Amino acid sequence: MTRPRAASERFVAQLSDRVRSRVDVIYSPILEIRPLRVVVETDGIRGLIFTSANSVNAAASLGVKPDLPAYCVGPATTGTAKGAGWDALMVGNTAEELVAYLLKHRPESPLLHLRGEHTRGNVAGRLTESGLTVHEQIVYQQRLLPLTSEAAAATSGDRPVLAPLFSPRTARQFAEIWTGTAPLWLVAISEATAEPLYSLDYERLKIAKEPTPKKMRKAVKKLVKHAMRVERGETTD
Template sequence: MTRPRAASERFVAQLPTRIRSRVEVIHSPILEIKPLAVQVHADEAKGLIFTSANAVNAAMSLDVSRKMPAFCVGPVTTGTAKGAGWDARMVGATAEELIANLLKHRPQSPLLHLRGEHSRGNIAERLTESGLAVREQPVYKQHLLPLTDRAGAVAEGNEPVIAPIFSPRTARQFADIWVGSAPLWLAAISEATAEPLYSLDYVRLKIAKEPTPKKMRKAVKKLVKHAMRVEGGEATD
């Protein structure tokens, strides 16, 4: 598992018991999330935009006001924001859906998009150009990490390795640091995430039908079944 530990454990815990029993789970986060030491200027904002749970957690640590609605991408981000005390509304499963819904319903603005240092989609710029005023501010950084010693050793083995990849930046890092000879089975949460992985020597690359944890779990479930049938033995995840 290449995500930060808490997110990885949450994902694995929601896999079917039968799938978990057939794999050895190895946690090797290749991206570390840390809040930035910044002051968030949200006094004039009429609402927040969250496109990741990482941004919500960073906003919590920076004591951003809960007295405004939060417009979120995906159920995990929305649930995290609700749990933190915001009036959170899921307005799309993807950034594209969020943009379309905000432009359709036109909430009070200006809005403030709190995001990571590295972000895709140009959400604030595109919404502002379409007449909905949105500012953006990075509130967390994403520090790239190498594979752990354990993950590196498994990569050099001959057992099948199943790697779920959840973001384009993580995919680029994984493609850069994977040098193993183990049979590699990949699950990507989106086509954009899959793109950097095409350069790797893999057995199979499966793209989730939707960029959601539910569809990623389904993709991993299918990969485990295929890998066990093709390779035999125990798979690592």
């Protein structure tokens, strides 16, 4: 698992018992989240935009009061925001869907997009250009990490290595640091996440049908099943 440890553990815990019994889970975060020590000013702001659970957690750690509506991408981010006390509304599974929703419904503005230092979609800029004023503030850093020694050892073994990738940036990092010879099975949350992985010598790459944790779990389940059939010498479809 390549996500930050807490997010990886949540994902694994939500896999079925059958899937978990068929794999040995190795936690090797290749991205570390570090909240910044900044002051978030919300005077005059009419709502917040969260495009990741990391931004919600960073905002909460910085003492941002949950007294504004929050427009969120995806069920994980929305659930995290609700758990932290925000009146959170899921307005799409991607930044594109969030932008489309906000431009259609035109909530009171200005809005404030709290985000990491690396992000996709230029949410604030695109919305502002379209007449909905949105400010943005970076509230956390994303530091790339190498594989752990345990993960590095697995990459040179004979057993298949199955790696779920949840963002284009971690996919690029994974593609750069993978030097293993073990059979490689990849799951990408989106086509954009899959793109950096095409350069790798993999056995199979599966893209989730939707960029959601539920569809990622389903994709992992299918790939585990295929990998086990290959190990047993059976034909895959």
